[in-house]
């Protein structure tokens with residue numbers, strides 16, 4: 001029997017995101033470390049590729065002010081809905097999403113006016129060969145937005161706009177994006193790597 005696909009939604013108050021909120025490893029996790037969060041230091045962040053908002057939510061849960069940019073009207077609407085529901089939930093969820101500001105548009109156009117200290121870029125990457133392993137949710141996002149073929153251009157804009165650093169989140173084993181400068185250092189996880197570009 002064919003499996004029914006659950007409708008894609010942004011959910012910050014239950015499931016994987018809420019679980020990570022309760023049991024995650026705080027600022028010691030790879031993403032916050034890559035973005036420059038440490039004891040006594042919380043940079044302002046622009047998440048230029050908001051998607052389902054998970055990375056932004058994690059960073060906001062650790063105290064960062066995060067501006068999220070999403071260009072797909074459908075993904076933007078899902079995010080707006082998820083943020084509203086988390087706000088309505090109250091308590092710590094409201095506190096966290098009150099640190100998150102959602103913008104609709106292409107980050108290449110919006111970044112120059114935002115003066116971000118740290119910019120996160122997590123583009124949709126080309127499908128892997130063993131695509132059966134790709135999570136259903138990611139496939140649903142890809143059905144909506146396709147692949148982000150302008151990722152190199154977005155990186156160049158981000159590198160020109162960030163005041164402190166740009167972080168590129170990319171599959172650990174994928175080929176690097178062509179046409180961008182080498183990074184300052186890398187944080188390598190099991191399936192994901194963070195390429196950190198420090199701005200001097």
Ligand SMILES: C[S@@+](CC[C@H](N)C(=O)[O-])C[C@H]1O[C@@H](n2cnc3c(N)ncnc32)[C@H](O)[C@@H]1O
Nearest residue numbers: 049050051052053054055070071106107122145
């Ligand atoms: C892989 S998803 C990001 C997932 C996200 N990090 C999360 O935690 O849920 C990439 C998203 O970035 C958006 N995107 C890609 N390039 C963009 C751009 N130049 N401006 C705005 N949004 C962009 C895509 O539409 C897509 O929704």
